[in-house]
Amino acid sequence: MKFNIILKIGILLIKNMDIFQILTLRDVRWFLYRKYYSSPQLYVDSGVDISSAHRNKNARFVGVGKINLGKGVYIDYSGGVKIGHAVAISAGAKIFTHNHNVNGKFKDWQKNPITYSDIVIEDYVWIGADALIMPSVKRIGEGSIIGSGAIVTTDTEPYGIYVGNPAKKIATRKVEELDE
Numbered sequence: 001m002k003f004n005i006i007l008k009i010g011i012l013l014i015k016n017m018d019i020f021q022i023l024t025l026r027d028v029r030w031f032l033y034r035k036y037y038s039s040p041q042l043y044v045d046s047g048v049d050i051s052s053a054h055r056n057k058n059a060r061f062v063g064v065g066k067i068n069l070g071k072g073v074y075i076d077y078s079g080g081v082k083i084g085h086a087v088a089i090s091a092g093a094k095i096f097t098h099n100h101n102v103n104g105k106f107k108d109w110q111k112n113p114i115t116y117s118d119i120v121i122e123d124y125v126w127i128g129a130d131a132l133i134m135p136s137v138k139r140i141g142e143g144s145i146i147g148s149g150a151i152v153t154t155d156t157e158p159y160g161i162y163v164g165n166p167a168k169k170i171a172t173r174k175v176e177e178l179d180e
């Protein structure tokens with residue numbers, strides 16, 4: 001428990017320091033993130049924020065395979081996030097897993113209960129720079145590509161290419177996997 005607190009403090013101290021872009025020091029940042037989030041192949045650029053905006057029993061971050069997070073990525077794991085293998089999330093992209101109920105009992109939306117949703121980002125996904133993944137999304141399908149600046153509000157199909165606001169499928173990737 002104390003080790004996790006030390007790791008979290010280390011992450012908070014170095015996450016925005018450009019000096020950790022230097023090759024050897026970058027390994028320190030990767031080490032801290034990998035240990036804290038128990039994700040052995042997590043590659044994190046500077047300014048990345050992986051946090052639970054609101055604590056609850058489902059708040060968890062699970063990184064399964066090789067994951068690359070670009071500069072300034074924000075991942076809210078309040079509702080739970082699971083990321084597969086060979087996933088790239090480009091600079092400035094944001095993933096949200098909670099929302100405030102605006103149609104609740106109170107006029108002041110901040111007094112209404114928070115709703116949580118979990119998301120699974122499957123293998124071979126590429127999320128472009130400044131894309132937004134909203135809490136209504138439960139699954140980013142295997143091999144999907146989310147274009148830069150896209151705002152994703154619904155689940156994506158495997159190997160779909162999505163762009164725009166709201167994001168729409170514009171094509172399907174043609175992938176020819178060769179056996180080695």
